[in-house]
Amino acid sequence: MATRSLARELALLVLGQVSDQKPTAAADLAMDSVLEQALESLMQHWRESLDSSADELEQAQQTLLDSELQVDGPAAMPKSREHLRSCLSMAEQVLNGLSASLELPRLLMLGDQEQIRRGAMERVSCVLDKRDRIDSELDSVMEGWRLSRLPRLDRDILRLAIVDLRDLATPAPVAFSEAVELANRYSDEQGRRMINGVLRRFHDAASRAVG
Numbered sequence: 001m002a003t004r005s006l007a008r009e010l011a012l013l014v015l016g017q018v019s020d021q022k023p024t025a026a027a028d029l030a031m032d033s034v035l036e037q038a039l040e041s042l043m044q045h046w047r048e049s050l051d052s053s054a055d056e057l058e059q060a061q062q063t064l065l066d067s068e069l070q071v072d073g074p075a076a077m078p079k080s081r082e083h084l085r086s087c088l089s090m091a092e093q094v095l096n097g098l099s100a101s102l103e104l105p106r107l108l109m110l111g112d113q114e115q116i117r118r119g120a121m122e123r124v125s126c127v128l129d130k131r132d133r134i135d136s137e138l139d140s141v142m143e144g145w146r147l148s149r150l151p152r153l154d155r156d157i158l159r160l161a162i163v164d165l166r167d168l169a170t171p172a173p174v175a176f177s178e179a180v181e182l183a184n185r186y187s188d189e190q191g192r193r194m195i196n197g198v199l200r201r202f203h204d205a206a207s208r209a210v211g
Contacts, residue, residue, distance in 0.1 A: 007119025008160055008178055012186070013038035014124050015156040031042045046094060053091040060084040093188065126163040127156070134162050141201040145194075152192045161199055165206075172203050 005130045017038050064080040127134065138158055147155055161179040163168035170178075176199050182190040 001142060004119060005178060005181070007116045008123060008164075009182065009185075010120035011123035011127075011160055012153070012156055012182060013042065014120060014157070015127060016041060016113070016152060018124075018128065020152070020155075049094045050091075053087065053094045056087045057084075057091060060087045072080050090188075096185070119129070123160055123163055123168075126167045127159045130163075130167075131159065134159050138162065138198060138202065141198055141205055143201070151191065151193065153186045154183070154195060157187070157195055157200060161195075165203070176200070176203075 013170045031043040043175070060080070060082060064084055067080045135147050150158075157179050160182075161175050164178065165172060176196065179195055179199060180192060187195070
């Protein structure tokens with residue numbers, strides 16, 4: 001994995017440990033401590049998601065079995081099968097996320113740690129220093145939603161993408177691709193669609209303003 005991608009992912013984990021309500025300076029963050037807390041929080045998130053996924057799978061399987069035994073079961077079976085497929089897809093996503101989380105510490109060890117840390121903290125500093133402006137700009141293209149209503153990880157993925165576009169001169173296609181990749185690892189299908197749509201509207205609005 002490229003150093004830049006690792007730095008962006010590390011920045012996402014660090015931001016997850018910073019309060020959205022209380023101002024925090026990047027210089028006040030102890031990287032090793034924050035990263036350890038971030039990885040622990042992430043593992044706890046996936047453990048809870050895996051438990052939830054297992055419960056959903058059990059319910060979907062039971063519903064499918066019940067529909068096979070009922071007189072009007074055949075009519076309900078397509079819906080039951082679709083529920084089961086959805087649960088299997090959710091379980092696959094959780095397992096992929098858990099696998100990626102377990103792999104991250106090894107990737108950080110193999111990479112240029114100092115360069116990765118510098119890149120991560122540069123992104124964290126930009127987000128923390130300019131969060132009000134970034135959030136306001138994102139809210140302007142949310143189309144009926146507010147940024148505050150999104151899950152924290154989705155908010156931070158969007159914020160990091162704006163930093164890439166505005167402060168690090170990352171080409172839009174690259175910034176979009178990296179944001180979607182983070183969403184693939186840490187969000188769900190709805191989150192991925194939301195992130196992709198918001199970033200495209202943001203870029204289109206910025207392009208019109210320049211034009």
